[in-house]
Structure formats: C-alpha cells, structure tokens
Amino acid sequence: MPEMPEVESLAHFLTERLVGHSIARVELAAFSALKTYDPPLSALNGLEISGVARHGKYLDIDAQGLHLVFHLARAGWLRWRDALPEAPAKPGKGPLALRVRLEDGSGFDLTEAGTQRKLAVHVVADPRDIAMVATLGPDPLSPDFDREALRAVLVGAGRSQLKGVLKDQRTIAGIGNAYSDEILHAARLSPFKPAATLTDAELDILFHAVKDELSGAIARAEGLAAKDLKGEKKSGLRVHGRKGQACDVCGDTIAEVSFADSALQYCPTCQTGGKKLADRRLSKLLK
Numbered sequence: 182m183p184e185m186p187e188v189e190s191l192a193h194f195l196t197e198r199l200v201g202h203s204i205a206r207v208e209l210a211a212f213s214a215l216k217t218y219d220p221p222l223s224a225l226n227g228l229e230i231s232g233v234a235r236h237g238k239y240l241d242i243d244a245q246g247l248h249l250v251f252h253l254a255r256a257g258w259l260r261w262r263d264a265l266p267e268a269p270a271k272p273g274k275g276p277l278a279l280r281v282r283l284e285d286g287s288g289f290d291l292t293e294a295g296t297q298r299k300l301a302v303h304v305v306a307d308p309r310d311i312a313m314v315a316t317l318g319p320d321p322l323s324p325d326f327d328r329e330a331l332r333a334v335l336v337g338a339g340r341s342q343l344k345g346v347l348k349d350q351r352t353i354a355g356i357g358n359a360y361s362d363e364i365l366h367a368a369r370l371s372p373f374k375p376a377a378t379l380t381d382a383e384l385d386i387l388f389h390a391v392k393d394e395l396s397g398a399i400a401r402a403e404g405l406a407a408k409d410l411k412g413e414k415k416s417g418l419r420v421h422g423r424k425g426q427a428c429d430v431c432g433d434t435i436a437e438v439s440f441a442d443s444a445l446q447y448c449p450t451c452q453t454g455g456k457k458l459a460d461r462r463l464s465k466l467l468k
Contacts (some may be wrong), residue, residue, distance in 0.1 A: 182255040185321075185355025186398035187410050188238050192405050193258055195231045195242070195289075198261065202254055203229045203284045208270040211278035212389055213298040214291070218303050234308075237317045237354030241308050242281075249281070250308050251291060254299035260290045261407050278302070289407075317354040321391050322399075328388045335376040335384070343387075344372035344445060356391075359414070360398070362421040362446050364390045366430075371453045372438070372445055420446045 183191070199296040207222045209215055215222065228244035235241065242249040243318075253259070256277070265288045276292040276464065278300050293300040309315045318334070319326050332351060338346045346352055347361040356364070365372050368390040379387065402413050415422065419429050424437040424446050433450035438458050449455050 182254045182357050182359075183238065183258070183410075184357040184360050185235070185238060186360065186395055187414055188199075188235050188240060188253075188355070189322075189399050190402040190405065190410055191407060192233050192235045192240060193403075194261070194405075195240070195259075195410060197327055198287070199230045199233060199242065199283070199382060201229070202287075203227060205284045205288075206269075207249070208279065208280040208282065209278075209302075210270045210272050210275075211293070211298060211300070212262045212272065214293070214300045214302045216277040216301050217303045217305060220247065220306075221303055225304065234307055235355075236314045237306070237320070237350055238357070239311070239314055243258060246306065248303075248305050248308050250303045250305060250311060250314070251279070252301045252313075253291070254293070254301065256294040256297065257300040258292055258294075258411070259407050260288075260292055262289065263287050265290075313350070316351050318352040319352065320354050321356065322395055328384065331388050332384055333390070335379060338376035340375045340377065342373045343370060343376050346376045347391075353391075356395070358443055358445065359418060361422040363418060364394045366420040366448055369396055369451050373458065420448055422446065 182434055204225050207225050209222060212412060225244055228247060230242060230244050232243040239250055239252050265280065270277055277290055278293050279291040280288065282288040291300060292424050304312050305311060305392050319330055335346065338352060343365060344361055347356050347364060348358060368387045370387060380468055398417060401417055402410055405413055420435050423435045426435050426453060428435055428448040431448065431450045433448055435446050436449055436457050437444050437446050438460055447453065449457050
C-alpha cells in the first residue's frame, strides 16, 4: 500500500507535470472507484490545474477550486504517460480505474491490481467533505507535530498497542503497515507495547524515529519517476517484508506476526528483549 512518503513523492511528481495544464477529459473505467456523483467527473473537463496536495494518504488535485481527490488503497497505483492512447478508456475487467487526460495529450492512469476494489475517487468542492479526510489526525511531518503533540496522541490512546496507534489515520495521518514497522524497529520498541506507557526517553526516541524514517523515505524518492517509487520503497525497508532475513542492526532473524489480512515484522533482539511474539491477533510474549 502506498503510504505517506510515496504519496508525498507522487504529489511532487504530479505538481511538476500538472500545474498550469488543463484537464481535457476524465474517463472512468471502474465504476466502483467513484464515490461521489455531484459534481460529476465531467465538471472537471476544461478546468486548469492550480495545485496538488496531500492529506494523509489522499492525493488532491485542485482544478480552479474543484478537487479531484483519490486514495490508492492497498493495490492501487498511478501511472504517468507522456502520450495517452487516443481511444477513450473503456470499462472492463483490467486494472484501469480512472484516466485523467490533459490538453496536450499527456496524463495519468489510476490502476488497481487484484480483485478487491478499494481504490476511491472523489470530486468535491472541499476535501474536508470527504469523511475520512475530515477525521485525519495530525500530519507527522508538519512543523506543528512536535514531541508534545506525539505525547498527546499516545496518552489519548491509553492501553492501545503502539503498532495500531501509528497506523490509525484518526490519530496520526499517513503512516501504514510498512512504515510503522520501520519506525518501531528504529525506536527499538515492541509493536504491542501500550502507547500510554512510554517513558520520556522512549517518547524522545519514538518521536525522532517517526520524523527520521518518513523524511528519509521522502528524500530517497526525490526526483524519481512514479514508476520507480515502489521499488525504492522496498529497497529502503529494514524489517518490513523481510521475515527470515538477518536484521541489519544486530544480525538476529526478523520475525513476523500474522493477522487475518495483514502481517507485521520486527526484530526480537532489537525490539522485544530477544523474545518472539505469538503469531495470533491477541499476541503475548511467549514464555
């Protein structure tokens, strides 16, 4: 799933290619992707794009005050083309969900792999009209997100586990499964540690890990084309998706906890005092 660093990089990529251009046509290929109907997609036709922004994991294209906002979900991606096919996009069984065509013939496709159709497209006058955008927590790379802001989030989460708190878009916007694993590994904290129990020292370490891991990922992606962002993300991960491999920090074998529809990875030596976590949803340290 694209997370905040990839979405931020896509926002930069699109800003360079979209701002100042007009939308010639928006073509819907997967009807399940469109979540709003008033204004219609056709209301974007002919409007000049004035900006591209990010809200958590949502991308927001501003066309003269009308916003095309989309969330790529787990299997979605954006594919840029300097020259789009001349034939209009047609609904079908392929991965294409939406095509945005500019007046010069360039543009991008939104695609979604697999059978679960969760990619979401909205056309709104205000991004906050989208319920999930309106309820987003603070952006972790905002200057306003300081150590005390993180403390407030953790204290408010009570006994909730750190992994879930970092992933919850209502508490902190933009962090998903991969970067929460990376942040917790960098902070040397168990994914199941209760959020409100961190010491001042642990809070400091976690705060810097959040800032450093996310800003570092964005820096590594700077200047990359959209098609290269997925590969860069994977190459930069130290624990996520590396079950069975050696930890780059201590050499221990990276372990995994599997859930019904996801999994997390961690280093036992770095994060849980050398103990493995039980592979079940309500995980406890194995005796």
